[in-house]
Amino acid sequence: AQRVTQPEKLLSVFKGAPVELKCNYSYSGSPELFWYVQYSRQRLQLLLRHISRESIKGFTADLNKGETSFHLKKPFAQEEDSAMYYCASRWNNDMRFGAGTRLTVKP
Amino acid sequence: DAGVTQSPTHLIKTRGQQVTLRCSPKSGHDTVSWYQQALGQGPQFIFQYYEEEERQRGNFPDRFSGHQFPNYSSELNVNALLLGDSALYLCASSLPSIYGYTFGSGTRLTVV
Numbered sequence: 001a002q003r004v005t006q007p008e009k010l011l012s013v014f015k016g017a018p019v020e021l022k023c024n025y026s027y028s029g030s031p032e033l034f035w036y037v038q039y040s041r042q043r044l045q046l047l048l049r050h051i052s053r054e055s056i057k058g059f060t061a062d063l064n065k066g067e068t069s070f071h072l073k074k075p076f077a078q079e080e081d082s083a084m085y086y087c088a089s090r091w092n093n094d095m096r097f098g099a100g101t102r103l104t105v106k107p
Numbered sequence: 108d109a110g111v112t113q114s115p116t117h118l119i120k121t122r123g124q125q126v127t128l129r130c131s132p133k134s135g136h137d138t139v140s141w142y143q144q145a146l147g148q149g150p151q152f153i154f155q156y157y158e159e160e161e162r163q164r165g166n167f168p169d170r171f172s173g174h175q176f177p178n179y180s181s182e183l184n185v186n187a188l189l190l191g192d193s194a195l196y197l198c199a200s201s202l203p204s205i206y207g208y209t210f211g212s213g214t215r216l217t218v219v
Contacts, residue, residue: 004149006149034207036207036210043210043211043212043213044150044197044210045209045210046207046208046209049206049207086149086150092163093138093155093157093162093163093203094152094155094163094165095140095152095199095208096152097142097149097150097151097152098149099147099148099149100148100149
């Protein structure tokens with residue numbers, strides 16, 4: 001069964017510092033990978049997906065098939081980036097989420 | 108477009124009772140997935156409905172059942188409620204494609 005692991009429950013950085021949220025997946029196939037974000041008192045929303053190779057709000061995520069990782073990165077964190085971040089993988093209509101990482105960006 | 112709407116927003120039930128949660132998908136979406144999110148955890152996949160049939164199911168007991176209607180809206184039913192069923196229940200809609208899901212705000216179920 002596919003599994004998504006986010007090793008850090010909490011991550012705290014200062015404004016302007018680089019940030020990396022780690023995500024590892026375990027599946028022998030080629031799942032689709034996503035990052036979702038949940039800001040305070042808002043619903044869970046899609047941030048980006050690996051297949052589109054896009055940068056959203058300054059965030060990027062690179063799929064590393066060798067390491068089965070899909071880490072989320074931003075070179076300069078902003079206070080408004082503080083939120084819960086969930087990595088997810090989808091295989092055959094089954095979308096599974098990691099436990100999430102709470103990112104706090106301090107002023 | 109109101110996006111995904113779920114009702115009710117909050118619900119308190121007694122152990123052993125049954126509950127029905129409702130979800131209206133985003134306009135144009137035909138696939139509905141349900142998730143359970145316990146406090147401090149990521150969403151756990153319950154099942155997915157497409158063309159009024161359950162297409163995929165996660166590791167949840169048969170007490171959890173669902174339905175999808177011709178207008179793509181969906182219900183989640185939980186029988187014989189346990190205290191451990193207390194959680195936020197999320198509905199997500201999508202198209203069967205490479206795009207991600209659109210989530211509702213959830214129904215907070217408390218079992219006492």
